[in-house]
Amino acid sequence: MSIGILGTKIGMTQIFDKDGLAIPITVIKAGPCTVIQIKNLSTNGYNAIQVGYLDKNQKKIKKSEQGHFNKSGSNVLSFLKEYPIEKPEDFVLGQKIKVNDFKIGQLVDVTGRTIGKGFTGLQKRHHFARGPMTHGSKNHRAPGSIGAGTTPGRVFPGKKMSGQHGNQNRMISKLEILGIDDKQSLLLLKGSIPGKPGNLVSIVPH
Structure with a gap:
């Protein structure tokens, strides 16, 4: 498994x-990760398990967090993540994933x-080619035109x-x-x- x-x-x-x-x-x-919560189709609308990883600093724990982890008998953990599963009955609260x-x-x-x-800039982020470096060119790493003028009169998203x-x-x-x-x-x-x-x-x- x-x-x-x-x-x-x-x-x-x-x-x-x-x-x-x-x-x-x-x-x-x-x-090792701990099973903190088991979600099923009848209660939550989908099947998944929530696992936790790494103990959290005791000074940063909230009471609401403590209550959530108490249900599984686990310490308060720093990171939580859900993984979809097919059979929730194969898991139990507090189970270790190793x-x-x-x-x-x-x-x-x-x-x-x-x-x-x-x-x-554009060269590093999108691998654009640079402009000419000689003959009086003023366009070395500039973006150039980003759209038409009157129509559409704006820059397209993306x-x-x-x-x-x-x-x-x-x-x-x-x-x-x-x-x-x-x-x-x-x-x-x-x-x-x-x-x-x-x-x-x-x-x-x-």
Whole structure:
């Protein structure tokens, strides 16, 4: 049984296969996650489980949060996420979701938040070509025309322009699990995932 698990990106390394080829590896400390709430079709309109990850600072706990976690007998956790399921009866409140619920060779989808790069221009954000650098050109990195004049008299929504770059949720599909360390709750995935070390990630079977 493997549904979904939250984890923290540790970093990247590499291993060598039997032919001596280097394989890039992302190390993730995944779980253990606790089942905080079980939702079913009759009560909530859909089947899902809510899992929590990482103990929260005791000074930041609200009474309303404490009541929600008391139902499952769990400590107050920092992160909550729902995963859709088919059979809610297979889970119980307070159940632990661990890395050994996954299997070596299994393909998973990993969602994380990309590295934020701040306010960037067109070349960096949208890979625009720059203008001529010689012959008196004054258009090196400028955006140029962004729309017609009188008609429509405005800029259409979705126009590619300068702005916030990065810091968005991205999913990488079909990453293979090459190793599992249940003592330290580590998953070793083939390839890279979004974000920098320390970022929260969600891992679900493909």
